[in-house]
Amino acid sequence: GRQWTEIGSLDAELAERTVLIRGAAQAIRSVSKKMAFLVVRQYVSTVQCVLVVNKEWVSPQMVKFATGLSKESIVDVEGVVSIPKDPIKGTTQQVEVQVRKLYCINRAMPNLPINIEDAARSEMEFEKAEQIFRRFLLSEGFVGIHTPKLVPGSSEGGAAVFKLDYKGQPACLAQSPQLYKQMAICGGFGRVFEVGSVFRAEDSYTHRHLCEFVGLDVEMEIKEHYFEVCDVVDRLFVAMFDYLNENCKKELDSINRQNPFEPLKYLRNTLRLTFLEGVEMLKEAGIEVDPFGDLNTEAEKTLGRLVREKYDTDFYILYRYPLAVRPFYTMPCYDDPAYSNSFDVFIRGEEIISGAQRVHLPELLTKRAEACGIDVKTIATYIDSFRYGAPPHGGFGVGLERVVMLFCALNNIRKTSLFPRDPQRLVP
Numbered sequence: 556g557r558q559w560t561e562i563g564s565l566d567a568e569l570a571e572r573t574v575l576i577r578g579a580a581q582a583i584r585s586v587s588k589k590m591a592f593l594v595v596r597q598y599v600s601t602v603q604c605v606l607v608v609n610k611e612w613v614s615p616q617m618v619k620f621a622t623g624l625s626k627e628s629i630v631d632v633e634g635v636v637s638i639p640k641d642p643i644k645g646t647t648q649q650v651e652v653q654v655r656k657l658y659c660i661n662r663a664m665p666n667l668p669i670n671i672e673d674a675a676r677s678e679m680e681f682e683k684a685e686q687i688f689r690r691f692l693l694s695e696g697f698v699g700i701h702t703p704k705l706v707p708g709s710s711e712g713g714a715a716v717f718k719l720d721y722k723g724q725p726a727c728l729a730q731s732p733q734l735y736k737q738m739a740i741c742g743g744f745g746r747v748f749e750v751g752s753v754f755r756a757e758d759s760y761t762h763r764h765l766c767e768f769v770g771l772d773v774e775m776e777i778k779e780h781y782f783e784v785c786d787v788v789d790r791l792f793v794a795m796f797d798y799l800n801e802n803c804k805k806e807l808d809s810i811n812r813q814n815p816f817e818p819l820k821y822l823r824n825t826l827r828l829t830f831l832e833g834v835e836m837l838k839e840a841g842i843e844v845d846p847f848g849d850l851n852t853e854a855e856k857t858l859g860r861l862v863r864e865k866y867d868t869d870f871y872i873l874y875r876y877p878l879a880v881r882p883f884y885t886m887p888c889y890d891d892p893a894y895s896n897s898f899d900v901f902i903r904g905e906e907i908i909s910g911a912q913r914v915h916l917p918e919l920l921t922k923r924a925e926a927c928g929i930d931v932k933t934i935a936t937y938i939d940s941f942r943y944g945a946p947p948h949g950g951f952g953v954g955l956e957r958v959v960m961l962f963c964a965l966n967n968i969r970k971t972s973l974f975p976r977d978p979q980r981l982v983p
């Protein structure tokens with residue numbers, strides 16, 4: 556076959572060489588009947604291809620043909636690599652290709668329904684973040700599991716579920732692997748994780764809620780304190796952020812050009828504040844919040860700004876939440892049952908994780924479920940799994956789209972997903 560060159564590897568060392576590339580026509584600009592520019596993209600790399608009419612290679616018809624190409628059409632370009640006089644704006648590669656031959660392999664329809672440029676860039680972050688999550692947890696002795704997504708009922712209380720008919724039995728799509736990952740711990744797995752789809756029948760249309768997202772879930776035995784779970788969050792996310800900064804420079808630059816953002820500030824040892832410390836900081840800033848309630852989105856955002864000013868970090872853990880605002884399976888604090896052994900984790904003032912120590916004592920679990928208005932019969936097998944030697948344990952759940960959105964300071968979670976599912980979108 557012929558020799559193909561990756562667009563991402565086009566550089567000054569290839570100057571004067573003839574190369575053959577394939578990619579999508581990202582932008583087409585005609586300068587005159589004799590000249591046009593074509594930006595060709597392969598994955599996240601882009602290069603400017605120049606068509607100038609000349610006797611040997613480029614005819615006016617060819618310039619016209621290039622100008623008429625629809626965006627995202629797949630093209631093959633053969634041409635000579637050259638170094639432009641002025642630096643090029645808006646492409647990842649700093650060399651140009653002087654076109655000699657141009658073929659359209661597949662013409663794209665105009666009005667493409669998704670933004671491939673956005674998606675391709677953040678998809679890279681997404682894939683890398685998922686990869687580091689798996690690699691890190693495997694290296695710390697966690698076992699990857701898969702739990703069913705067709706389940707009999709809700710696990711996160713309030714949040715709405717997608718109902719369905721399971722061969723005559725009422726069922727729904729799993730809101731989280733919560734109950735199953737805990738049962739795996741009861742079954743002696745020690746430390747488990749899962750990467751899988753999570754379904755939420757969200758009513759509200761916001762910049763940060765999807766109806767289907769990728770959940771990263773962790774559950775582990777605890778020896779002495781649920782801070783052992785926070786320690787995993789800490790090491791895992793510092794490793795993830797370091798990795799993204801070091802290995803995704805190109806994609807981050809590309810996102811930055813389109814949507815300038817400040818790189819995430821994070822500490823080597825993640826800041827931990829109690830919920831009440833957060834309440835106190837808000838109070839000092841003139842914002843009153845209920846010390847036994849939950850923080851609303853606005854208060855969370857404000858606290859994010861206050862924390863940044865005071866501690867110089869965009870990433871922190873808020874722990875010891877009021878028990879009343881956490882799901883039934885959350886362990887109350889030993890010293891004050893109005894609070895709980897639980898935490899949320901924030902990036903730039905928005906939640907990316909919630910986690911906690913779980914109730915592993917079946918009597919207390921039954922009592923907590925009843926107190927939360929849950930019909931205990933519906934979770935009998937779950938509660939029973941704690942009757943055969945359940946160790947103290949805890950864990951957390953991460954929304955991967957949220958992590959990518961907030962790491963890159965994107966203004967909308969849909970930009971992190973190739974095919975986002977929200978209350979108004981089922982296709983494509």
Ligand code: 4AD
Pocket residue numbers: 711730731732733755757763764765766768772773906907908909910911950951952953954955956957
């Ligand atoms: O806070 P949530 O509902 O917690 C759980 O599912 C628990 N079982 C986790 C645990 O182990 N205790 O969801 C966890 C995370 C949130 O912090 C958020 O990042 C993300 O999932 N999330 C969503 N992401 C996108 N769209 C939605 N509708 C989301 N709902 C939650």
